[in-house]
Amino acid sequence: MTSRWAILAIFAAGVLTVPVADSGCARAADDLPFATDMRIAGDNSQTRFVMDVSRKIELRAFTLADPYRVVVDIPQVAFQVPPRLGEKGRGLIKAFRFGLVMAGGSRIVLDVARPVKVEKAFVLDAARGQPARLVLDLAAIDRDTFMRNLSLEDRGRPPALLASVPPASAATGDPRPIVVIDPGHGGIDTGTKSAAGDEEKSVVLDIGLMLRDAIERTGKYRVVMTRTDDTFVPLADRVRFARERQGALFLSIHADALPRREGDAQGATVYTLSERASDAEAARLAETENKADVIAGLDLANETGDVADILVDLAQRETKNFSHQFARRLVGELKGAVRLHQSPMKSAGFRVLKAPDVPSVLLELGYMSNHDDLKLLKSEAWRAKTVDTIARAIDLFFSTRKLAGAGAAQP
Numbered sequence: 001m002t003s004r005w006a007i008l009a010i011f012a013a014g015v016l017t018v019p020v021a022d023s024g025c026a027r028a029a030d031d032l033p034f035a036t037d038m039r040i041a042g043d044n045s046q047t048r049f050v051m052d053v054s055r056k057i058e059l060r061a062f063t064l065a066d067p068y069r070v071v072v073d074i075p076q077v078a079f080q081v082p083p084r085l086g087e088k089g090r091g092l093i094k095a096f097r098f099g100l101v102m103a104g105g106s107r108i109v110l111d112v113a114r115p116v117k118v119e120k121a122f123v124l125d126a127a128r129g130q131p132a133r134l135v136l137d138l139a140a141i142d143r144d145t146f147m148r149n150l151s152l153e154d155r156g157r158p159p160a161l162l163a164s165v166p167p168a169s170a171a172t173g174d175p176r177p178i179v180v181i182d183p184g185h186g187g188i189d190t191g192t193k194s195a196a197g198d199e200e201k202s203v204v205l206d207i208g209l210m211l212r213d214a215i216e217r218t219g220k221y222r223v224v225m226t227r228t229d230d231t232f233v234p235l236a237d238r239v240r241f242a243r244e245r246q247g248a249l250f251l252s253i254h255a256d257a258l259p260r261r262e263g264d265a266q267g268a269t270v271y272t273l274s275e276r277a278s279d280a281e282a283a284r285l286a287e288t289e290n291k292a293d294v295i296a297g298l299d300l301a302n303e304t305g306d307v308a309d310i311l312v313d314l315a316q317r318e319t320k321n322f323s324h325q326f327a328r329r330l331v332g333e334l335k336g337a338v339r340l341h342q343s344p345m346k347s348a349g350f351r352v353l354k355a356p357d358v359p360s361v362l363l364e365l366g367y368m369s370n371h372d373d374l375k376l377l378k379s380e381a382w383r384a385k386t387v388d389t390i391a392r393a394i395d396l397f398f399s400t401r402k403l404a405g406a407g408a409a410q411p
Contacts, residue, residue: 033057034078036131038098038108040090044140046119047091049110051134053077053123059134061121062153064299065146068115071297072108072136076100083197092116092138099188101232101296107188109297112138115146177248177398178222179215180241182352183208184254187232189295192257194368201230203377204253207365210383211253214391221394232296235351242358249326249394250360252352255377256285257369266370267341268334270327271362273320273354274347285364286348322359326397330361333393338376338386339366363390 037052060073079098086096094111101107120137141149183205185191191200205227212223224245226238233241242250258265265281277283331344341364353360365386366373376382 032076032078034080035098036080038081038085038096040093040096042091042138044091044113046140047093047116047138049093049096049136049138051108052131053134054131056123056125056132057134059121059123061118061136063116063118063146063150064297065115065150067294068112068146069297070110070112070116070118070136070138072110072121072134073101074106074108074134076104077106079106089113092140097188097190097295099190099232100186100230101188103231107232107297109188109295110136110138115141115143117141117146117149174222176220176222178224178245179394180224180226180245180247180250180358181208181212181215182226182238182242182250182252184252184289184352185232185292186227186230187296189232189292192255192368194257194374196374198368198374198378200255200257200368203255203368204365205230207377207383207387208253211251211387211390214387215394218391218395220398234293234296234298235290236293238352239355242355242360247355247358249397250353250355250358251390251394252350252360252362254289254362254364255366255368255373256364257367259369264367264370265341266367266373267339268344268366269341269364270331270334270345271350271353271364272323272327272345272347273350273360275349277348278346279343282346282348286350289362290349290351319355319357319359322401323353323361325400326359326393327361329397329400330363330390330393333389333396334386337389338382339373 034054035051036054039050041048041050057075057077061070063070086098089095089111092112092114094113096108096110098108099106116138118136119139120135122135124133124135126132183201185201186205187201189201191204193199208225209228212225215221215223224241224247226241227233238252256265256269271282271285277286327345331340334340334344350362353362366377368374368377
C-alpha cells in the first residue's frame, strides 16, 4: 500500500508544480540563491510544504504558540515567485508568508490551524533536471504535546538587526538634533497591500528616504533611519534604536488600509501614544500594527521587562507633551498640502511610540485601500510636496522648542 508520504514525495518531485508567473523581479544579487515556487499538499492530519530553490541551502525550523506557527529560517533568498502566493493554504497550513528578516537571512512563517510537530525538515539536491527543494513535513498533535515540544526546541528571535550601526551621541560634538525616521514594516512583514498588490513596506520606505534627503538638505539636523532597505525590524528594536541614538524626534511612517466591509476612508492621519484609543478605528489600527513581530514569527512569550518599564516611564509628561505639540504642528502644515482624514489627529497604544524619552508620532499618509489615496501615494509630485511639508513641520517644531527654551532662560 502506498504511504501518504510516498504520494507527497511524488508531489515534491514536481508532478503538481504550479507554473511560475513572471514577477518582473530581478535577482537581488548574482550570488543569492533564489526561490521560484512554493506549494502545499496533504490534509488536516499531515501536510507537506515544498519550496523550489536554485541551490541547496541550510534551514532551521521551529514552532511558536498562540497563534500556532511554524517558522523556517534560511539564508537570504531572492523570492522570484508568483504574486499573492501564500494567501491561501491547505491542510494544516492556513497561509504562509516569506521575506527578509535580517541582513543575510530570510524567513518563512506558516500559520497553522492547530498544534503540529515538524516531522521532517530537509533540502534535496537538484537532480534530473529538477531544482533543489526545501521540504517540511508537518503532523497534527495535541496541545499538551505541542507545548512540551516547544519547551525543548532551541528557538529564539533574530539577533539585533541594528547593532552594527554605532549609536550617535553628544560625544560626536555635533549639536544638531537627531531625527529618527521609521519606515513601517519591511522584509517578511509587508504591511497592508492594495488590491493591485502594491505593498505598504515599499511605499513608505520610498517616502522615508525622500524625507531623509529633504531634512538633510536643511543642514540643521542629523537623520537616522530604522531601515534603509527591505529589512524586517522588530518593534522593540525600533524603539531601542531611537533611544540609543538619543533621538530628539521619532516619526514612524505608514499607509493604512480598511477591509471592504468597514467602508472606504481616505486621507492622512497623525497618531500619538495613548493607552486608551481615541476611537475604534485607532484601536483597530494599533492592534494591527502591534502584530508586526507576530507576523514575522517572533516569540513574544519571553518579552523582557523593557516594555513594562517603558509603560511606567510614560508618566513623563514632557515627552508626551512634545509628541502632542509636534502632532498638532504636523497636522497644521499638512492641512494646506494634502488631503486629511476627517479626524486627522488620533491616539492609541502603538508599541513603536513607547520610547519614554523621545517625542514620537506615527503618520498614516493615506489609505492604500482607497483608489484616490493610492494614486497619490504612488505619485512622485505628491510625494515631493508631502515630504517638503513634513520637513517644514519638523523645522517649525524644533524652532518653537528652541525659542521656548531661550524664553525660559531669560531673567
